[in-house]
Amino acid sequence: MTTVSATEHTRRDFLYIATGAVGAVGAAAVLVPLVTQMNPDASTIAAGAPIEVDLAPITEGQVIKVFWRGKPIFVGHRTKKEIDEARKADLSKLKDPQADQKRVKEGKDQWLVLVGICTHLGCIPLAHAGKYDGFFCPCHGSQYDSSGRIVEGPAPYNLPLPPYEFLSDTKIRIG
Amino acid sequence: MSGQSTYQPQNPVMKWIERRLPIGGLIHSSFVAYPTPRNLNYWWTFGGILSFLLGAQIITGIVLVMHYTPHADMAFKSVEHIMRDVNYGWLLRYLHSNGASMFFVAVYIHMFRGMYYGSYKEPRELLWILGVILYLLMMATGFLGYTLPWGQMSFWGATVITNFFSAIPGVGEAVVTWLWGGYSVGNPTLQRFFSLHYLLPFVIAGVVVLHIWALHVVGQNNPTGIEPQTEKDVVRFTPYATSKDSFMMVAFCIVYAWFVFYTPNFLGHADNYVPANPAVTPTHIVPEWYYLPFYAILRAIPSKLLGVTALVGSIVILAFLPWLDTSKVRSARYRPLYRQFFWLFVLVCIGLGWLGAKPAEGGYVTAARILTFYYFAHFIIILPLLGKFEKAKPLPKSISESVLGKAGAAVAVLAIALSVLMLPKAAIAQGHEHDTPAPPQLKWSFSGPFGKYDQAQLQRGFKIYREVCATCHSLEYISFRNLAEPGGPGYSSAQAATVAAEYKIKDGPNDAGDMFERPGRLADAFPKPFANDAIARATYGGSVPPDLSVMAKARTYERGFPQFVFDMFTQYQEQGPDYIAALIKGYEDAPKGMQMPSGMSYNKYFSGHMIGMPPPLQAGQVTFDDGSPTTIDQYSQDISAFLMWTAEPHLNERKRLGFQVMIFLIVLSGLLYFTKKKVWADAH
Numbered sequence A: 001m002t003t004v005s006a007t008e009h010t011r012r013d014f015l016y017i018a019t020g021a022v023g024a025v026g027a028a029a030v031l032v033p034l035v036t037q038m039n040p041d042a043s044t045i046a047a048g049a050p051i052e053v054d055l056a057p058i059t060e061g062q063v064i065k066v067f068w069r070g071k072p073i074f075v076g077h078r079t080k081k082e083i084d085e086a087r088k089a090d091l092s093k094l095k096d097p098q099a100d101q102k103r104v105k106e107g108k109d110q111w112l113v114l115v116g117i118c119t120h121l122g123c124i125p126l127a128h129a130g131k132y133d134g135f136f137c138p139c140h141g142s143q144y145d146s147s148g149r150i151v152e153g154p155a156p157y158n159l160p161l162p163p164y165e166f167l168s169d170t171k172i173r174i175g
Numbered sequence B: 001m002s003g004q005s006t007y008q009p010q011n012p013v014m015k016w017i018e019r020r021l022p023i024g025g026l027i028h029s030s031f032v033a034y035p036t037p038r039n040l041n042y043w044w045t046f047g048g049i050l051s052f053l054l055g056a057q058i059i060t061g062i063v064l065v066m067h068y069t070p071h072a073d074m075a076f077k078s079v080e081h082i083m084r085d086v087n088y089g090w091l092l093r094y095l096h097s098n099g100a101s102m103f104f105v106a107v108y109i110h111m112f113r114g115m116y117y118g119s120y121k122e123p124r125e126l127l128w129i130l131g132v133i134l135y136l137l138m139m140a141t142g143f144l145g146y147t148l149p150w151g152q153m154s155f156w157g158a159t160v161i162t163n164f165f166s167a168i169p170g171v172g173e174a175v176v177t178w179l180w181g182g183y184s185v186g187n188p189t190l191q192r193f194f195s196l197h198y199l200l201p202f203v204i205a206g207v208v209v210l211h212i213w214a215l216h217v218v219g220q221n222n223p224t225g226i227e228p229q230t231e232k233d234v235v236r237f238t239p240y241a242t243s244k245d246s247f248m249m250v251a252f253c254i255v256y257a258w259f260v261f262y263t264p265n266f267l268g269h270a271d272n273y274v275p276a277n278p279a280v281t282p283t284h285i286v287p288e289w290y291y292l293p294f295y296a297i298l299r300a301i302p303s304k305l306l307g308v309t310a311l312v313g314s315i316v317i318l319a320f321l322p323w324l325d326t327s328k329v330r331s332a333r334y335r336p337l338y339r340q341f342f343w344l345f346v347l348v349c350i351g352l353g354w355l356g357a358k359p360a361e362g363g364y365v366t367a368a369r370i371l372t373f374y375y376f377a378h379f380i381i382i383l384p385l386l387g388k389f390e391k392a393k394p395l396p397k398s399i400s401e402s403v404l405g406k407a408g409a410a411v412a413v414l415a416i417a418l419s420v421l422m423l424p425k426a427a428i429a430q431g432h433e434h435d436t437p438a439p440p441q442l443k444w445s446f447s448g449p450f451g452k453y454d455q456a457q458l459q460r461g462f463k464i465y466r467e468v469c470a471t472c473h474s475l476e477y478i479s480f481r482n483l484a485e486p487g488g489p490g491y492s493s494a495q496a497a498t499v500a501a502e503y504k505i506k507d508g509p510n511d512a513g514d515m516f517e518r519p520g521r522l523a524d525a526f527p528k529p530f531a532n533d534a535i536a537r538a539t540y541g542g543s544v545p546p547d548l549s550v551m552a553k554a555r556t557y558e559r560g561f562p563q564f565v566f567d568m569f570t571q572y573q574e575q576g577p578d579y580i581a582a583l584i585k586g587y588e589d590a591p592k593g594m595q596m597p598s599g600m601s602y603n604k605y606f607s608g609h610m611i612g613m614p615p616p617l618q619a620g621q622v623t624f625d626d627g628s629p630t631t632i633d634q635y636s637q638d639i640s641a642f643l644m645w646t647a648e649p650h651l652n653e654r655k656r657l658g659f660q661v662m663i664f665l666i667v668l669s670g671l672l673y674f675t676k677k678k679v680w681a682d683a684h
């Protein structure tokens, strides 16, 4: 009997470990539905489909707000002055340097399309406000220029650009 | 909590904590070193199973609340949203709804075990009473939860049960109005029920702590009913009880998973897939199966006040059991007479459950009265007298040998659980025998454990819906995007978008403040064929053509005994599509002497035979690209399959996942069984 006990022990240990491992796999698998249920559901994803915006009614100097995936999107029709300011800005002075040309579609310099969410902590900046003829976030004082680039204040990045394309001269599709 | 705690943490962090909060020692003495009688059989594992189920219900419940809307106008829709759109929503909801039934299966086994072995006797009276309180809380929680989907059974169940309180003399009406928060069951009722349904499980958890605390003070009873006397009579909780409990827990999960994945609506009522309608009561109102014995007692008594009193009394009397049973001997094993009366009592309870599902008429009422009388007599007459006259068999000196669970125990547990589940349902099935014939059972690609929808069939069914049904029937819960989702008719996104664009969707207001029409998009739901119900009623001769989204789950027919029992094993879940297919083909000339009002047609399978819908499909009416025959037989089957998909869009996924879960549980329970055997090997 004494000789059996060694192998008997390893056999038993193996059984215990196998049982524990299979049980652990099961417990982990149970977490999958419990965790993924909090991701956006199918209807939310479907509701986040691209939207179309008609640019015709937006007059020069006006900024409108539309919603895409629950986020405010600014669509601005920039004046000549605003475009010039944005082009002339000294990039080396900016926190997040990026040429204005990169922030609009080629040949559509007047149309500025931005995600209207401050890159600091998510407030919505005010259009036509602040020191740089662009956007001003009232929450903690971030100043964006007429290209939506951060110039002053706590925000680390420029206002992001949503994916969009021009369907015609007066129509864009966001998303 | 007793148990000789030898807990000496080695880890310095644990030591530091232990000096300030001896939680490790508490856990160690309660769940590791705690001495448990060595002769406990498998019936003793249900306490652990119940704790597990409570946890599972709380977790799935908390998750469901993240997606559910407790409002009379939105509750039903939000439940459908959970079933269709939420990731694994169907699984979580089926786990929760079937979990409630499993909870009651386990609690009934647990209670009957306590009765059989006299676990309520001195010094365990308080332990037992806490158990009765837990049972009452469970009943309340289950009832409140059943109202939340706000289907027909939810609504009318809530109405009937709350009306119990109107039996209170004098203030009854005022109490009921107070409970409802209105003059009928309505939105305020739903919202408070939701609040309480969320609260009570935590109250239950609190009382469970007291229950376990009391248990650990007085110690567990055991099959012999005599207290352990020496070290030899007990084993440590871990690993002995733990390994045994874990094995049974996983084995129990196999039954649970069977219901969840293969017959998820078996224990529910088809009527609860019809949205609540305060103007129409379902023809046969029955509570959930676990309340049926008490429902039978209520209906057995022809007076409202006495009926309600008897119902309450039948539960409250359990709390007095420790004093009503006058025998000094605990276990039925040594009480030959009590043992027989015990089993008779079990049969009476099952019989009452069966009668609770029967219509309250004729012989059923008489039978219910006899059984109700016996139910009370068991407690008030038989138990007190038995203690005086029964000659108990000689008790053993000690728990000399551990009587481990016989191989048959698990099977017996299962058999009892299933019979408790099924008898009442069988009764419902037999309850209303009309002259309506049973629809023929058709072959469906989606039946059985490996069933799947046939894409081509769903596409044909969809074509029939669009070209014929859609003129009158809406498909509110279905969006165009669903057509391209996996497990469905298998259209591509582009095809579904083309279908959507063919529909006009009302949208707005636009910038000018006007409503306008635009082509449909993938995210849109199928538009209704009529602007509102009033117009529909005026157009279609007084009744609104019902929405078809969940129709295949909202319709059923009587299966009868014993077919019904087999259905659970064969997984026959296609009553709905069978019924719909039969209905479409069931149009006939009215028999002589039957007056059909104008606008009504005679249908063999429709309850009452007078149906407002004219024969919907004619042969040749819809043509198929795949060359399938254009016969009514083909049409009726295709449209029924399509409607099954709209009602249960994740069926393919459910059965696929179910198979994996089953295999996993079988492997794990096998491993646990051998682990348990190994652990216990050195206890002998």
Ligand code: FES
Pocket: A118, A119, A120, A121, A122, A123, A137, A138, A139, A140, A141, A142, A153, A154, A155
């Ligand atoms: S959120 Fe805009 S500045 Fe802080």
